[in-house]
Amino acid sequence: MKPRTLFEKVWDRHVIEQEEGKPATLYIDLHLVHEVTSPQAFAGLRLHGRSVRRPDLTTATMDHNVPTIHRSQPITDRTSVAQMDALVKNCQEFGIQLYDLDSPEQGIVHVIGPELGLTLPGKTIVCGDSHTSTHGAFGALAFGIGTSEVEHVLATQCLQQQKPKTMEVRIEGMLSPGVTAKDIILAVIAKIGTAGATGTVIEYTGKAIRQLSMEERMTICNMSIEAGARAGMIAPDETTFSYLRGRPKAPSEELFSEAIADWKQLVTDDGAIYDQQVILNASDIAPQVTWGTSPGMGTEVTNQVPFPEHYPTESEQKSVRRALDYMGLTPGTPITDIQVDRVFIGSCTNSRLEDLRAAAQVVKNRQVSPHVKAMVVPGSQQVKRAAEKEGLHHIFLAAGFEWRDSGCSMCLAMNDDSLGDKERCASTSNRNFEGRQGRGGRTHLVSPMMAAAAAIKGHFVDVRQWEPTIEEGLG
Numbered sequence: 312m313k314p315r316t317l318f319e320k321v322w323d324r325h326v327i328e329q330e331e332g333k334p335a336t337l338y339i340d341l342h343l344v345h346e347v348t349s350p351q352a353f354a355g356l357r358l359h360g361r362s363v364r365r366p367d368l369t370t371a372t373m374d375h376n377v378p379t380i381h382r383s384q385p386i387t388d389r390t391s392v393a394q395m396d397a398l399v400k401n402c403q404e405f406g407i408q409l410y411d412l413d414s415p416e417q418g419i420v421h422v423i424g425p426e427l428g429l430t431l432p433g434k435t436i437v438c439g440d441s442h443t444s445t446h447g448a449f450g451a452l453a454f455g456i457g458t459s460e461v462e463h464v465l466a467t468q469c470l471q472q473q474k475p476k477t478m479e480v481r482i483e484g485m486l487s488p489g490v491t492a493k494d495i496i497l498a499v500i501a502k503i504g505t506a507g508a509t510g511t512v513i514e515y516t517g518k519a520i521r522q523l524s525m526e527e528r529m530t531i532c533n534m535s536i537e538a539g540a541r542a543g544m545i546a547p548d549e550t551t552f553s554y555l556r557g558r559p560k561a562p563s564e565e566l567f568s569e570a571i572a573d574w575k576q577l578v579t580d581d582g583a584i585y586d587q588q589v590i591l592n593a594s595d596i597a598p599q600v601t602w603g604t605s606p607g608m609g610t611e612v613t614n615q616v617p618f619p620e621h622y623p624t625e626s627e628q629k630s631v632r633r634a635l636d637y638m639g640l641t642p643g644t645p646i647t648d649i650q651v652d653r654v655f656i657g658s659c660t661n662s663r664l665e666d667l668r669a670a671a672q673v674v675k676n677r678q679v680s681p682h683v684k685a686m687v688v689p690g691s692q693q694v695k696r697a698a699e700k701e702g703l704h705h706i707f708l709a710a711g712f713e714w715r716d717s718g719c720s721m722c723l724a725m726n727d728d729s730l731g732d733k734e735r736c737a738s739t740s741n742r743n744f745e746g747r748q749g750r751g752g753r754t755h756l757v758s759p760m761m762a763a764a765a766a767i768k769g770h771f772v773d774v775r776q777w778e779p780t781i782e783e784g785l786g
């Protein structure tokens with residue numbers, strides 16, 4: 312048999328029907344649902360008198376609109392209330408499991424899927440949400456779909472899909488201390504651009520990727536979409552299996568070794584060919600900070616804000632000028648001279664336990680700069696409880712951070728958590744578009760450690776030079 316890539320194997324396992332030159336019909340193993348992109352889909356089902364084909368393969372949570380503070384009080388935003396109420400009603404009517412606002416398992420859809428063990432190697436996973444790519448970290452084929460497709464999947468458990476091309480992003484070597492998975496993916500996007508992987512499914516390979524934990528792998532796959540890719544995948548291995556073992560929705564202990572035997576097949580065969588390939592060395596990657604209004608407009612913390620005139624084409628110069636204007640930045644300014652007003656540690660990119668641990672390590676025994684307002688928003692209520700069990704909340708609260716309930720929060724400011732006009736934020740999220748975190752707000756994408764350090768110093772700093780607490784005599 313012809314050697315195949317990981318993507319091709321998972322794809323082939325799910326094609327129900329494919330006519331030459333036409334989109335394939337794929338079977339969907341897991342459909343995740345949230346309150347923003349589902350109301351119209353359910354309304355469509357009702358209109359046509361249809362039911363949900365496989366409620367048992369469908370799971371819902373509320374995350375985008377939910378308040379992250381004072382949860383027992385009424386929510387004032389009418390759209391949020393309408394969307395959340397609709398989800399409750401729809402899940403009841405159609406028999407779908409919902410992790411609602413009061414559920415101890417509530418959280419960002421891309422955080423709770425893996426956490427519950429719903430996300431498994433080899434599955435096809437869809438959700439009306441672009442960052443569904445996160446789940447590819449387990450060797451699943453996971454991608455975002457539009458609301459009409461949500462309706463289609465609800466009704467049929469299938470999806471029409473054009474076969475994407477493949478791209479290998481190989482990260483060789485080893486990361487230096489202070490450099491994280493977030494820096495890898497920001498560096499990849501800075502290199503290939505936000506359209507660099509358009510029409511492809513990326514597979515991340517190489518020694519640096521194999522050494523990452525599952526949470527770090529999720530950070531990488533999460534942002535595949537910001538490089539234009541349809542999805543990102545990482546072949547499952549022992550790290551994957553041990554993460555999944557014992558999770559409530561993962562195969563039970565009796566079936567687990569059988570599952571592993573199957574999952575082990577999900578690797579790219581020797582001799583399989585990717586349509587495109589990009590290679591980076593992890594040891595060349597430094598902590599990244601974005602300076603512009605797209606995730607590709609980023610650089611190393613040791614660099615300066617770029618000069619528009621250094622870009623080769625007129626259109627690039629124009630977009631850089633516009634970005635710098637919006638961001639209120641002067642070319643040539645060292646990144647470390649940029650002062651921040653706000654710090655947001657959260658989002659489906661960087662709100663899991665290891666992210667909070669990394670940030671807390673930087674924050675420990677220090678104080679948030681007096682002119683900075685900083686918050687930590689755990690990705691799920693389970694992450695929140697786990698962090699509290701380790702006492703991480705004490706570290707953040709003592710430093711002056713706010714410690715919130717879980718949700719998307721200031722990643723996209725659909726709830727009350729938002730930036731004011733011209734407020735500048737160091738954010739661990741994945742998008743820095745104009746107005747993303749609030750009208751006129753200015754977003755710099757960074758890793759959790761970099762965000763934590765910016766909160767303490769009031770400006771960006773190179774975390775590689777962060778002194779251990781003990782040596783500063785503060786501990």
Ligand SMILES: CC(C)[C@H](C(=O)O)[C@@H](O)C(=O)O
Pocket residue numbers: 347348375439440441442455723
């Ligand atoms: C609201 C939703 C449709 C959107 C997405 O698909 O990505 C959101 O999650 C985002 O991150 O912008």
Ligand code: SF4
Pocket residue numbers: 374375419421440442658659660718719722723740741
């Ligand atoms: S945390 Fe942000 S990126 Fe992730 S699903 Fe929510 S809004 Fe989208």
